[in-house]
Amino acid sequence: MIVELSTGKREVIDITEEVKKAVRKLSEGKSGIAIVFTFHTTTALTVNEAESGLMKDLIDALFSIVPKMNYLHNRIDNNAEAHIIASIVGNSVVLPVSDGELTLGTWQRVLFLELDGPRKRKVYVKFIR
Numbered sequence: 001m002i003v004e005l006s007t008g009k010r011e012v013i014d015i016t017e018e019v020k021k022a023v024r025k026l027s028e029g030k031s032g033i034a035i036v037f038t039f040h041t042t043t044a045l046t047v048n049e050a051e052s053g054l055m056k057d058l059i060d061a062l063f064s065i066v067p068k069m070n071y072l073h074n075r076i077d078n079n080a081e082a083h084i085i086a087s088i089v090g091n092s093v094v095l096p097v098s099d100g101e102l103t104l105g106t107w108q109r110v111l112f113l114e115l116d117g118p119r120k121r122k123v124y125v126k127f128i129r
């Protein structure tokens with residue numbers, strides 16, 4: 001099942017409710033795992049707290065740890081840092097599903113990181129029993 005997103009330039013989007021809805025439909029009350037996968041090379045997925053300050057901190061910290069360099073890729077579309085951060089954070093998360101419901105800790109949310117927007121983005125949700 002595909003979840004579609006409209007993103008800003010650089011931002012963290014809480015997609016937990018969309019993933020929960022998809023998992024409910026796909027799992028039909030069964031237990032297993034959900035895989036959430038982003039189709040893009042300048043976006044990432046992680047599980048963390050959806051506190052508004054932290055969501056901005058994540059973006060700022062990630063861009064600050066990737067050094068400013070004369071990246072070869074920037075000859076093409078000037079977004080090498082976004083690609084590098086996407087690779088560091090990762091393009092998927094695996095989540096437990098119990099009786100049709102995502103099983104997350106109290107403060108855990110599924111977070112989508114847009115690193116080179118604004119764009120239309122697609123995230124794939126797959127349920128495996």
Ligand code: ZN
Pocket residue numbers: 073076077078079080083
């Ligand atoms: Zn690029």
